[in-house]
Amino acid sequence: xxxxxxxxxxxxxxxxxxxxxxxxxxxxxxxxxxxxxxxxxxxxxxxxxxxxxxxxxxxxxxxxxxxxxxxxxxxxxxxxxxxxxxxxxxxxxxxxxxxxxxxxxxxxxxxxxxxxxxxxxxxxxxxxxxxxxxxxxxxxxxxxxxxxxxxxxxxxxxxxxxxxxxxx
Numbered sequence: 001x002x003x004x005x006x007x008x009x010x011x012x013x014x015x016x017x018x019x020x021x022x023x024x025x026x027x028x029x030x031x032x033x034x035x036x037x038x039x040x041x042x043x044x045x046x047x048x049x050x051x052x053x054x055x056x057x058x059x060x061x062x063x064x065x066x067x068x069x070x071x072x073x074x075x076x077x078x079x080x081x082x083x084x085x086x087x088x089x090x091x092x093x094x095x096x097x098x099x100x101x102x103x104x105x106x107x108x109x110x111x112x113x114x115x116x117x118x119x120x121x122x123x124x125x126x127x128x129x130x131x132x133x134x135x136x137x138x139x140x141x142x143x144x145x146x147x148x149x150x151x152x153x154x155x156x157x158x159x160x161x162x163x164x165x166x167x168x
Contacts (some may be wrong), residue, residue: 006158007107011089013047013060017122020055021057023031023035023039024041024054024055024056024132026042027039027041027056027091027097027130028041028081028091030094032092032093032094033094034090035056035138036093036094037093038058039056039057039058039059040053040056040057040059040068040090040092040093041056041092042054042055042057042068042078042088042089042090042092042106043088043090043091044057044078044088045081045087046081047081047086049144052076054091055078057070059156060117060118060121060122062117062156064157064160065155065156065157065158066090066092066099066156066158067117067118067150067153067155067156068113068153068154069114069118069125069129069151069153070151070152070153070154071114071128071129071150071151072150072151073151073152074149074150076152079103079152080103080155082101082102082103083103084155085100085101086100086101086102086104087099087100087101087103088100088156090156090158095097097158097159098158098159099156099158099159100156100157100159101154101155101156102154102155102156102157103152103153103154103162104152104153104154106147106148106149106153106157107148110155111144111147111148111153112139112144114155115139115144115147116138116139119133119135119139120135122136128141129146129147129150129151130146130150131143131146131147148168
C-alpha cells in the first residue's frame with residue numbers, strides 16, 4: 001500500500017516566506033486582485049507582548065467565515081494567540097475589516113470537516129501539509145491524525161460592516 005505521507009525535502013513555507021514583504025505590498029496596493037482571491041493579510045496582536053505584526057495567509061471563505069490552515073504550525077507562534085477566541089484585523093480583497101478568530105481543536109469534528117472541505121476545494125494542499133490526499137477516498141484517520149500534529153486551523157468570523165451591513 002502506498003504511504004499516506006509525502007516526503008518533503010524543502011519546506012514550502014520557508015521558501016514562500018521570503019516573498020512575504022512583496023506579497024504584503026501587493027495585497028495593500030490597488031493590484032491586490034492579483035493575489036487576494038486566495039491570500040489575506042492578517043494583523044495579529046501578541047497576547048503577552050502586545051506586539052502587532054501583519055502576515056499574508058491563505059484562506060478559504062464560506063459566507064462570513066474564513067478558514068486559515070497554518071502549515072508547519074510548530075514552527076510558527078502567531079496562531080497561538082487564538083487558543084482563546086480573540087479579535088483580528090484583516091485586509092481582505094482590498095478592504096480593511098475585522099473579525100473574531102478561534103483555534104479549531106484537532107480532535108473536534110470541526111477540524112475534520114474544515115480539513116476535508118479545504119482539501120476537496122484544493123487537493124494540492126495535501127502535498128503542502130505532508131499527506132497524499134485523494135478526493136475520491138477522502139481523509140483517512142491516519143491522515144487526519146497527521147494533520148492534527150502538523151497544522152493549525154483558525155476559524156475567523158467576519159464582522160459586519162456598519163456602513164454596508166455586510167462583510168467585505
